[in-house]
Amino acid sequence: ASDASDSPSEKFEYQAEVSRLMDLIVNSLYSNKEVFLRELISNASDALDKLRFLGVTEPELLKDAVDLDIRIQTDKENGIITITDSGIGMTRQELVDCLGTIAQSGTAKFLKALKDSKDAGADSNLIGQFGVGFYSAFLVSERVEVSTKSPKSDKQYVWVGEANSSTYTIREETDPAKQLPRGTRLTLYLKRDDKGYAHPERVEKLVKNYSQFVSFPIYTWQEKGFTKEVEVDEDPAEA
Numbered sequence: 073a074s075d076a077s078d079s080p081s082e083k084f085e086y087q088a089e090v091s092r093l094m095d096l097i098v099n100s101l102y103s104n105k106e107v108f109l110r111e112l113i114s115n116a117s118d119a120l121d122k123l124r125f126l127g128v129t130e131p132e133l134l135k136d137a138v139d140l141d142i143r144i145q146t147d148k149e150n151g152i153i154t155i156t157d158s159g160i161g162m163t164r165q166e167l168v169d170c171l172g173t174i175a176q177s178g179t180a181k182f183l184k185a186l187k188d189s190k191d192a193g194a195d196s197n198l199i200g201q202f203g204v205g206f207y208s209a210f211l212v213s214e215r216v217e218v219s220t221k222s223p224k225s226d227k228q229y230v231w232v233g234e235a236n237s238s239t240y241t242i243r244e245e246t247d248p249a250k251q252l253p254r255g256t257r258l259t260l261y262l263k264r265d266d267k268g269y270a271h272p273e274r275v276e277k278l279v280k281n282y283s284q285f286v287s288f289p290i291y292t293w294q295e296k297g298f299t300k301e302v303e304v305d306e307d308p309a310e311a
């Protein structure tokens with residue numbers, strides 16, 4: 073929760089289409105909540121891809137030499153999941169453009185596709201195709217924080233959204249303990265009935281089921297520090 077020491081935050085209204093889209097996603101995927109982790113890992117992977125691609129022509133983007141990976145930390149006592157990527161990160165304006173607004177055409181197309189889709193399964197795949205998977209975080213979270221640092225900006229910002237709210241806030245991240253060299257850290261404060269997702273073995277199972285083809289290493293935080301989550305198939309010759 074934001075305490076007094078936080079930097080001042082600015083409040084924004086979601087663009088109307090976004091509010092409608094969030095309600096639609098939460099209602100249509102209610103029976104398939106576990107897809108949230110696949111969608112958020114997919115966004116993290118896209119952010120790492122963007123960085124790798126841009127790094128080819130703009131090597132200075134890679135100046136903060138941190139490994140390109142995705143780290144998932146669970147806090148089962150408090151029902152919190154953290155997903156951190158060392159991707160390109162977002163500027164303050166990008167937070168507004170990417171999370172507070174959506175191209176009208178995108179929503180209309182998504183709505184039509186949703187109507188045409190037959191079963192719930194199709195719905196969950198549709199949100200990935202339309203790049204709107206971020207909002208699936210609100211299937212299981214009462215509050216989502218997106219702390220992000222882009223090499224294009226000298227400041228780190230925190231976007232905060234609450235379930236069933238028509239507004240979100242953005243403030244500068246000034247807490248020294250929360251600084252990122254680059255990339256994005258999502259903090260999911262899980263709903264009372266969904267705190268079970270904050271168990272490491274459940275996260276591991278979801279990562280194995282849904283995200284085995286991500287082209288970056290995914291680490292889950294255990295008590296004993298980060299361990300490699302996705303087995304790399306041993307070369308039989310070396311096994």
Ligand SMILES: CCNC(=O)[C@H]1O[C@@H](n2cnc3c(N)nc(I)nc32)[C@H](O)[C@@H]1O
Nearest residue numbers: 115116119160161162170203204206256
């Ligand atoms: C419709 C919701 N919008 C998004 O999910 C967009 O937000 C941005 N986004 C979401 N998670 C992100 C992430 N982890 N890193 C970066 I860079 N951008 C991210 C991307 O531009 C997504 O297309």
